Amino acid sequence: MSLHNNKKGNKRMKVYFVSDGTAITAEVFGSAMLSFFDVDIEAESVPFLATIDQANGFVQQVNEEVEVGKAALVFYTISDPEISEVVQRCETHCYNLFGDLLSPIEKALGVPAQPNAQKAHGMKAGVYDIRIDAINYALANDDGVSIKNFEEADVILLGVSRSGKTPTSLYMAMQYGIKAANYPLNEDDFRAVGLPRILRPHKSKLYGLTIDPQRLHEIRSGRMAASKYASQRQCRYEIEEVEAIYRQERVSFLNTTLLSVEEISTKIMAEMQLSRHR
């Protein structure tokens, strides 16, 4: 297949992530692969492709696009062999993400693969409740909520307002079932000596977030432009103070400025030696 160039001289690719389930595995893996390439991607997820008819319809669509020069890659994870066979009829580069590894893993494990066992993102009794429970915990133990239940926490995130505590606690709950409470440190805490009283019994669970003052200023300005709260001076002051507390109290901390919520969460879990609740 030869690809047309777009006006900028970059390659423009139509890419499909296809699955008989959510297509999340195909999307995560395919996106990671494509991130190695400096190409302009138009990606589309095609989840729940679960019948032969749907598969035929998809193949026809792709083949029509290929014919008019719209290049395409197809990444797929399909557990039903008949549907998988139909998808292979796409007249373009079509990667069966599970295909190549199944047989080596069968040999390594010494047991046969069972296509019907495949239900990566399906509802597993128990697992669901753990995550929903952790999300509810994060929401109930977020900034500004008066009654704190820190006994149950796996980790308590500290930081000034808008340093990333809430998204991080929700991500840890959603992905890993981790109960992450969070506690906003503010001027009252800066004027006091030592850690806020409510945190002292839980010192081993504390983890601090910090952020570049300039970035904090931008984020806060998006919410309350031209306020004292968002001013560069105030942001600098709060970050200096909060980092001083972390150092004095020997609380591990992380600068979130250049990190995604996934990176922040996995770094905290590694440092605090937390693992997924299953």
Place this chain on the structure above:
Amino acid sequence: MSLHNNKKGNKRMKVYFVSDGTAITAEVFGSAMLSFFDVDIEAESVPFLATIDQANGFVQQVNEEVEVGKAALVFYTISDPEISEVVQRCETHCYNLFGDLLSPIEKALGVPAQPNAQKAHGMKAGVYDIRIDAINYALANDDGVSIKNFEEADVILLGVSRSGKTPTSLYMAMQYGIKAANYPLNEDDFRAVGLPRILRPHKSKLYGLTIDPQRLHEIRSGRMAASKYASQRQCRYEIEEVEAIYRQERVSFLNTTLLSVEEISTKIMAEMQLSRHR
């Protein structure tokens, strides 16, 4: 490698998901592969393996485990070729998840892979803000918040209390940057004629959740045992009423009882023709 059997006669496997990044891709993909097998897994993520020293330490640990009969599989995604080479020295089944596909994709795209471009879960300017913005939107437009901003919503989730609206709206925000508001339907709405007034201008954005009354009873009992709210009778009544509203008003809806939050979210996105905000 031969594997020892555990008492139940199942295989017990130690599995590592290794990366110089978050290891999320290795974990998602490796877990999906392993879900084909009826084996008892002890999985461990090893993120941020970013130096030769760390890689050597990891290899030594794995090789010691292999020597004492603790079987291991290693799934890895590492962009640095030198670190990748070290990890390959694990004396067990060691799968380079990116390795096999990079070269075919290079040929398909006609451009060379650039290892340093690989930053699948890293902070991309703009993308981060979209997701955080969507999370803040979901939190501000969740059950019980008085001022609703439905104009901005990509989708508005309807459902009775505890039918899964909040986790779904947060997942859609976190993973896809979708702004999902949610609106709890209650007895006042059941007694009224038609949809609540506040929803009427946004009919095309509405999506309903429903759930088996028995499951709803269990979930509510976990929060308020022996209450009217959690009673089987009340749960049956609310579900009958809410489904009647969906049917009368022709609002698409989904039964969430057996679905994970990933499945609920991807099904809604497919039906409402929503795509990831990039």
